[in-house]
Amino acid sequence: MNISVVRPRDLGAAETARWRELQKASPSLDNPFLSVEFALAMDRLRDYVHVAVIEDGGRIQGFFPFERHSFGIGKPLGGFLTTCxxxxxxxxxxxxxxxxxxxxKLSVFDFDHLVAGQPTFAPYESDVRPAPIMDLSAGFEPWIEQVRINSPKNLKTVRYKERKLGREHGEIRFEWDSRDRATLRTLMNWKSDQYRRTGRVDRFAQPWIVQLLDECHDLATEDFAGVLTMVYSGDTPVAGHFGLRTATTLVGWFPAYDTEFARYSPGIMHHLHMAEHAANAGLQQVDMGKGGREYKSWLKNGALLVAEGRVSRPSAAAAVHWVGRAPVNKARTIVTDRPQLYRLADRVLKGFGRVRTSVQQDVPPTEPSGAR
Structure with a gap:
C-alpha cells in the first residue's frame, strides 16, 4: 500500500475520474461534500487543504481529503461547514x-460527520447518530404522505399559512435552481441576520466562505452543482435555500427566510416545495444533516448514519488538542441529544443575539481616523 499526499489541484484527469468512479460505486458516498469538485473548490480558497492518494498494486484504491492545520491538527475537509x-x-x-x-503528517484527526462504518475509522468511532433524510426514491407523493402520517396537524397548518400568504401578499411561486447571483446575496443576508439574532457566529463575515458559495453556485455538471431555490409571494422573495447536489442527492446547507414573513412559517413551506421539485428533477433524497431541529422529525422518512470519533498519534500536540476539544464535544452531544436542553440552549443564544444587536445599535459610529 502506497500513500502519497498532494493538493487536490495536483490531481490529473485520470485521478479525478477515478475519484468519481469510486464515489458512484458506493451509495454511502453519494454526498456532494465527498465530491472531487468540492475538494477542488476548497483548495482554491484555503492553503491547508490536502488529499491522500492511496494506491495498491498500481491502482488507486481511495482518496482521503483533509485539512492540515498548525501542529499537525487534522480536520475534515470543510470542517464546520460540512455535514459529511x-x-x-x-x-x-x-x-x-x-x-x-x-x-x-497529522498528529490527530477529529471527525463528527464521518460516513459510519468505514473499516479504517470504525475502531475509533465513539458515537454513531442518524442524519434524517427526505427519501424521494419512490417519488414526491409517497414522501408527502409519510409527512402527513408523521404530523398531520403540522402539514395542515403549513398549507393553511401558505394559502393565507398567497391571499395577503401575492400568488406563491417556487424557483428551482436559480442562477441569479443577487438572489443568492438575498439569501446570505437573511442567513447573516439569523446568525446575529440567534447568537451564532456569522459565517458570511468570512469572505472566503462567500466566495466558496459563489464558486459552487457557478458549478453545474451532471455529477455536482450548487442549487439555489426560492419561494416568492408575488414578486417578493420569502424563503430560500442554497445546497449542493450530486446526480441523485441534494444536501441541506444554508436555509433562511425573511423574518417579515415569519408568521407564515416560510421555511417549512419552502422545504415542501423544494422536496417536490427535487423529486421532479430526478433527485432521490434530500440529506438534512444530523441536528436537533424539530422540523426534521416530521419531514424525514429515512436516515443515514454518521459517526463521531478521534484518531491520534502519541504527541504533545494531540494531548493538548484533546484537553481543549473533549469537554466541548461532550457538552454538545448532551445538548443535542435532549430536546429540552436544545431548546433552552437555543433560547439562551437568541437572548445573547438580541443583547448584542441592541448594544451594536446603541454604540455611535466611530469617525474614521483623519476624517474631517
Whole structure:
C-alpha cells in the first residue's frame, strides 16, 4: 500500500475520474461534500487543504481529503461547514488509521460527520447518530404522505399559512435552481441576520466562505452543482435555500427566510416545495444533516448514519488538542441529544443575539481616523 499526499489541484484527469468512479460505486458516498469538485473548490480558497492518494498494486484504491492545520491538527475537509466526510474508496479498504495520519503528517484527526462504518475509522468511532433524510426514491407523493402520517396537524397548518400568504401578499411561486447571483446575496443576508439574532457566529463575515458559495453556485455538471431555490409571494422573495447536489442527492446547507414573513412559517413551506421539485428533477433524497431541529422529525422518512470519533498519534500536540476539544464535544452531544436542553440552549443564544444587536445599535459610529 502506497500513500502519497498532494493538493487536490495536483490531481490529473485520470485521478479525478477515478475519484468519481469510486464515489458512484458506493451509495454511502453519494454526498456532494465527498465530491472531487468540492475538494477542488476548497483548495482554491484555503492553503491547508490536502488529499491522500492511496494506491495498491498500481491502482488507486481511495482518496482521503483533509485539512492540515498548525501542529499537525487534522480536520475534515470543510470542517464546520460540512455535514459529511470520510474516505472515498473501495468499500473494503482498511488501513491502519495511525499509519494514514503519519503519511498525512497529522498528529490527530477529529471527525463528527464521518460516513459510519468505514473499516479504517470504525475502531475509533465513539458515537454513531442518524442524519434524517427526505427519501424521494419512490417519488414526491409517497414522501408527502409519510409527512402527513408523521404530523398531520403540522402539514395542515403549513398549507393553511401558505394559502393565507398567497391571499395577503401575492400568488406563491417556487424557483428551482436559480442562477441569479443577487438572489443568492438575498439569501446570505437573511442567513447573516439569523446568525446575529440567534447568537451564532456569522459565517458570511468570512469572505472566503462567500466566495466558496459563489464558486459552487457557478458549478453545474451532471455529477455536482450548487442549487439555489426560492419561494416568492408575488414578486417578493420569502424563503430560500442554497445546497449542493450530486446526480441523485441534494444536501441541506444554508436555509433562511425573511423574518417579515415569519408568521407564515416560510421555511417549512419552502422545504415542501423544494422536496417536490427535487423529486421532479430526478433527485432521490434530500440529506438534512444530523441536528436537533424539530422540523426534521416530521419531514424525514429515512436516515443515514454518521459517526463521531478521534484518531491520534502519541504527541504533545494531540494531548493538548484533546484537553481543549473533549469537554466541548461532550457538552454538545448532551445538548443535542435532549430536546429540552436544545431548546433552552437555543433560547439562551437568541437572548445573547438580541443583547448584542441592541448594544451594536446603541454604540455611535466611530469617525474614521483623519476624517474631517
Amino acid at each position: 466526510h470520510g474516505l472515498i474508496s473501495v468499500p473494503e479498504l482498511k488501513l491502519d488509521a495511525r499509519t494514514l495520519l503519519r503519511a498525512c
